[in-house]
Amino acid sequence: MLKVSGIETFYGKIQALKNVNLVVEQGQIVTLLGANGAGKTTTMKTIAGLLKPQKGTVEFLGENITGMRPDQLVRKGIALVPEGRAILSTMTVLENLEMGAFHRNDKDIKKDIENVMQQFPILKEREDQLGGTLSGGQQQMLAIARALLSKPKLLLLDEPSMGLAPLIVADIFKMIREIKDSGTTVLLVEQNAKQALKVADYGYVMETGKIIINGEASNLLEDPRVVEAYLGKKTS
Ligand SMILES: Nc1ncnc2c1ncn2[C@@H]1O[C@H](COP(=O)(O)OP(=O)(O)OP(=O)(O)O)[C@@H](O)[C@H]1O
Ligand SMILES: [Mg+2]
Secondary structure, X not given: OEEEEEEEOEEXXXXXXXXXXXXXXXXXXXXXXXXXXXXXXXXXXXXXXXXXXXXXXXXXXOEEOOXXXXXXHHHHOEEEEOOOOOOOOOOEHHHHHHHHOOOOOOOOHHHHHHHXXXXXXXXXXXXXXXXXXXXXXXXXXXXXXXXHOOOOOEEEEEOOOOOOOHHHHHHXXXXXXXXXXXXXXXXXXXXXXXXXXXXXXXXXXXXXXXXXXXXXXXXXXXXXXXXXXXXXXXXX
């Protein structure tokens, strides 16, 4: 479904990605792991069209989408839930959800908003509340729900569990599995490597702008290099 081939992305003269190759098969959850500063967010932003690679290509459903604008890519079915959530704090929950459907003009929007509110009951309870007054976990759910309203085929999640309490993290991972089960493909960036590999089908590990390890998620959970660097101390 998604094929990233040899991408190199720069911030000015600083090269953040070096020959990054990765594939996401339709219907899977693929996770991208790595330490702080490895290049995970840069990879996600390059796929979503927020950054242009200097080299390499991004293909989506067989089409070369390299260099397309984020709004064009949303229409093609790629939605990014960015690191830090980026919900609109002075807009209500309902208004935030409506923003997720900004490019649509079909008549199912209302029904789809009702559906995501059923999926995330906390958002229904708080639909008139300002986004900024929600807890971290609720904001993350809102950010994911908003992205789902663009009806993505591929959902890019950048560290959805960051800064959340363990119980809420468990909710988020459960939700990611449900999103997969409903037919949406997921590329998941996570610091919580163990939980990410448990939910994922396939995984990639980045270090200083390069993919250094890739494999079936179940194999990576046992891979000594992964265990030592990313799973060692985590007990969850
Ligand atoms: N706007 C920017 N300008 C210059 N350099 C940047 C910018 N954003 C990121 N970088 C650098 O690019 C490299 C990759 O950063 P990136 O944010 O992609 O890492 P990451 O794997 O997402 O890290 P984290 O786990 O901290 O989110 C880092 O060395 C970072 O310092
Ligand atoms: Mg990041």
